[in-house]
Amino acid sequence: MFLFQNALKSITRNKLRNILIGIIVLVIAVSACTALSIRQAAQTAKEDTLSQMTITAQISFDRTQAMEQMAQPDMENGKPDQAPDADTSFDRRNFDFDILQGSSLTLEDYIQYAQAQSDGDSYYYSGAFSLDATGDLLPYGTEEDDEESDESSETSQDFSMQPPGGMENGFPGGGERFQVNTGDFAITGYSSYDAMLSMFGEDGSYMITDGEMFDETSEELTCIISNELALYNNLSVGDTLTLCNPQCEDETYTLTISGIYTNSASSSEEQNRFSMNDPANNIYMNYTALSDIADASSEADNTTTDSSGEEQSAALNITLAFTYTFTNIEHYEQFEEQVYELGLSEDYTVSSSDLTAFENSLTPLETLSTTALWFFLIVLIVGGIILVTLNIFNLRERKYEVGVLTAIGMKKSRVAVQFVIELFLVTFVSMMIGTAIGAAVSVPVTNTLLSGQIEKNEQSNASVSENFGFDPGQSAGERMARPDGSPAVSYVNSVSSATNLTVILQLVGVGILLTIVSSLAALISIMRYEPLKILSSRS
Amino acid sequence: MSLLKLEHICYQYGRNARPVLNDLNYQFDSGNIYAIVGKSGAGKTTLLSILSSLASPTGGHIYLNDQDVSQIDKYRFRSRYVGVVFQNFNLLSHLTALENVVLSMNISGKHFDTPKKELALELLQKVSLSPDEANRRVLKLSGGQQQRVAIARALSYDPDIILADEPTGNLDEETQDEIIRIFRLLADEGKCVILVTHSPIVAQAADYVYELPRH
Numbered sequence: 001m002f003l004f005q006n007a008l009k010s011i012t013r014n015k016l017r018n019i020l021i022g023i024i025v026l027v028i029a030v031s032a033c034t035a036l037s038i039r040q041a042a043q044t045a046k047e048d049t050l051s052q053m054t055i056t057a058q059i060s061f062d063r064t065q066a067m068e069q070m071a072q073p074d075m076e077n078g079k080p081d082q083a084p085d086a087d088t089s090f091d092r093r094n095f096d097f098d099i100l101q102g103s104s105l106t107l108e109d110y111i112q113y114a115q116a117q118s119d120g121d122s123y124y125y126s127g128a129f130s131l132d133a134t135g136d137l138l139p140y141g142t143e144e145d146d147e148e149s150d151e152s153s154e155t156s157q158d159f160s161m162q163p164p165g166g167m168e169n170g171f172p173g174g175g176e177r178f179q180v181n182t183g184d185f186a187i188t189g190y191s192s193y194d195a196m197l198s199m200f201g202e203d204g205s206y207m208i209t210d211g212e213m214f215d216e217t218s219e220e221l222t223c224i225i226s227n228e229l230a231l232y233n234n235l236s237v238g239d240t241l242t243l244c245n246p247q248c249e250d251e252t253y254t255l256t257i258s259g260i261y262t263n264s265a266s267s268s269e270e271q272n273r274f275s276m277n278d279p280a281n282n283i284y285m286n287y288t289a290l291s292d293i294a295d296a297s298s299e300a301d302n303t304t305t306d307s308s309g310e311e312q313s314a315a316l317n318i319t320l321a322f323t324y325t326f327t328n329i330e331h332y333e334q335f336e337e338q339v340y341e342l343g344l345s346e347d348y349t350v351s352s353s354d355l356t357a358f359e360n361s362l363t364p365l366e367t368l369s370t371t372a373l374w375f376f377l378i379v380l381i382v383g384g385i386i387l388v389t390l391n392i393f394n395l396r397e398r399k400y401e402v403g404v405l406t407a408i409g410m411k412k413s414r415v416a417v418q419f420v421i422e423l424f425l426v427t428f429v430s431m432m433i434g435t436a437i438g439a440a441v442s443v444p445v446t447n448t449l450l451s452g453q454i455e456k457n458e459q460s461n462a463s464v465s466e467n468f469g470f471d472p473g474q475s476a477g478e479r480m481a482r483p484d485g486s487p488a489v490s491y492v493n494s495v496s497s498a499t500n501l502t503v504i505l506q507l508v509g510v511g512i513l514l515t516i517v518s519s520l521a522a523l524i525s526i527m528r529y530e531p532l533k534i535l536s537s538r539s
Numbered sequence: 540m541s542l543l544k545l546e547h548i549c550y551q552y553g554r555n556a557r558p559v560l561n562d563l564n565y566q567f568d569s570g571n572i573y574a575i576v577g578k579s580g581a582g583k584t585t586l587l588s589i590l591s592s593l594a595s596p597t598g599g600h601i602y603l604n605d606q607d608v609s610q611i612d613k614y615r616f617r618s619r620y621v622g623v624v625f626q627n628f629n630l631l632s633h634l635t636a637l638e639n640v641v642l643s644m645n646i647s648g649k650h651f652d653t654p655k656k657e658l659a660l661e662l663l664q665k666v667s668l669s670p671d672e673a674n675r676r677v678l679k680l681s682g683g684q685q686q687r688v689a690i691a692r693a694l695s696y697d698p699d700i701i702l703a704d705e706p707t708g709n710l711d712e713e714t715q716d717e718i719i720r721i722f723r724l725l726a727d728e729g730k731c732v733i734l735v736t737h738s739p740i741v742a743q744a745a746d747y748v749y750e751l752p753r754h
Contacts, residue, residue: 002642002645002646006642006645009633009634009638010633013633013634014633401631403629404629404631405631405646406614407591407593407617407623407625407629408617408618408623408629408642408643408646408692409614409615409616409617409618409619409643409646409647410614410618410646411614531593532588532593532594535593535625535629
């Protein structure tokens with residue numbers, strides 16, 4: 001107890017020395033508090049958002065990996081012996097088109113993989129194909145007197161990509177062909193309203209203006225159509241649309257309009273090259289009804305002949321979009337691992353655009369956090385060196401005191417403890433004041449630095465965008481999904497609170513560390529002092 | 540049985556150096572004042588350092604009540620059994636006279652029935668320091684007053700032996716007499732007072748005088 005009292009007396013009666021140490025510790029504390037608060041803010045922002053976030057994920061075929069595998073020379077077949085340029089370039093003749101063609105999973109597969117989900121997680125899906133107009137019905141945006149346009153809208157666009165074996169249309173020919181049929185209308189069926197919400201967005205760009213939404217479980221062929229399409233063809237709720245298979249005009253389907261929607265989203269000219277890509281020509285229904293149409297088309301068993309004279313099935317194929325939703329990140333990560341145990345091929349990857357967008361949104365804050373860490377370490381090292389030096393000088397000044405105390409019987413270890421208590425008390429008080437100041441300034445400082453970082457990121461992105469025509473903040477999918485150039489990444493641009501208990505505990509740790517490090521040299525010196533020598537030299 | 544006994548004490552600074560102290564055999568008993576005198580360089584202060592355990596003899600033994608001092612922890616020895624009055628007082632300047640005395644009591648680790656502050660004030664009064672002077676920082680006290688504080692500090696934990704190095708060195712005649720009076724008072728109370736001095740006045744006041752030969 002007397003050591004503590006003695007330490008207090010020593011502090012209060014050697015103000016100048018202790019104020020100097022206090023100021024240095026204060027600067028360290030303010031800097032450390034601000035730096036640690038920035039890191040904590042980044043961490044909190046990440047955790048808070050993640051905890052509130054419903055993560056959606058998709059299983060997709062890893063085409064990049066497949067292409068890389070195809071591009072690699074076949075060592076076993078001795079192909080590297082060929083000319084170097086033949087080996088390193090993409091060889092169309094050896095390209096296995098089946099790999100790309102067989103890259104779709106069935107609905108049953110997706111549902112089976114959903115077993116890797118945890119309690120509370122769910123999934124939804126949608127399917128799509130295109131149908132052509134029949135009779136007087138016209139897709140929106142096609143003029144009756146515009147023959148070229150009309151023709152293009154009714155003609156099946158045939159992009160012939162030939163598998164290996166021959167040369168046709170500039171591609172090695174033979175075997176099956178990939179056909180991309182573009183009808184007049186894109187028909188999309190949703191498994192649930194959740195699926196629709198995810199597709200339409202919750203920003204209010206879609207709105208039912210007449211009639212009602214189709215029943216999500218009904219097997220009736222009811223649908224909703226766009227306001228533009230309704231006006232264009234003078235259609236209203238209760239009317240029917242008769243559409244046909246783009247590859248077989250005799251195969252028709254009649255849909256009843258249950259509602260009419262408006263869509264505030266605009267589409268680009270590029271998108272509207274095919275009428276089905278115009279949002280106004282999107283027709284929505286439930287998945288059950290869509291599936292019934294596809295089943296009916298298969299049963300009709302119609303065929304078509306392609307440009308090479310081969311007969312192909314004209315049945316409508318549903319393009320599936322299957323989405324898994326997870327209540328938290330742990331469930332998602334668990335799914336990522338377990339889905340492969342359920343038999344998913346390594347050729348497929350699990351990805352989440354939500355997470356990618358979320359990670360992108362944190363980029364400036366993460367950058368700031370890393371900078372803050374370095375700043376913190378530098379402040380700690382430089383501050384520590386200054387404190388050590390200052391304490392060594394202090395101890396030299398107090399050598400006589402050490403001599404007197406030990407000469408009258410105080411053990412060196414107790415002298416050392418008293419000195420450490422003194423340093424600790426000064427450090428503690430300075431740390432408290434520094435933490436209070438740091439806590440007060442950390443939020444505005446963080447937000448100011450963050451806005452600067454965001455500006456820097458945006459300038460960098462703008463520069464890349466100007467030079468290369470795309471925003472590096474966007475993923476490839478986002479670039480395709482946002483052709484209007486709207487910003488893909490919504491950066492986290494402010495933090496509301498930064499200093500919390502974790503930061504305070506970290507600062508306590510910093511304080512203890514500084515006390516130990518800075519007093520270490522002093523302690524070693526004390527243990528080496530001999531009272532007789534000190535007092536003799538003083539005499 | 541002597542309170543303190545020196546047997547064949549030798550001391551030399553360095554292995555090949557000339558011995559400062561050579562084969563000293565002294566005895567010190569309670570209730571007496573001993574003066575250790577000698578010419579400069581005779582080793583008076585060295586002997587005092589050895590007696591206070593600030594230095595260890597290079598030869599011989601010291602016994603305290605027949606117990607070899609080398610077997611006692613030197614810090615414990617200094618803080619309980621001997622009270623040292625240094626030549627230049629060696630008081631802590633940032634503390635008051637009273638605090639210097641209380642600190643010494645605290646370091647000794649002894650239990651006191653009376654509050655330490657009260658005891659310290661009594662001691663300071665005993666060496667003729669008023670309560671006002673007792674609460675002054677030592678730097679604001681005169682040399683004689685500082686010497687009294689040093690004596691009070693040496694007495695604070697009630698040791699059997701009081702060691703003083705040139706206790707009247709820088710003091711005027713009147714103060715010297717006052718200090719000698721205090722030491723006599725302590726000896727009369729049963730303390731063993733050992734004074735290292737070259738002052739004839741102090742030596743005359745002692746009961747026994749040991750003169751150190753110069754080697």
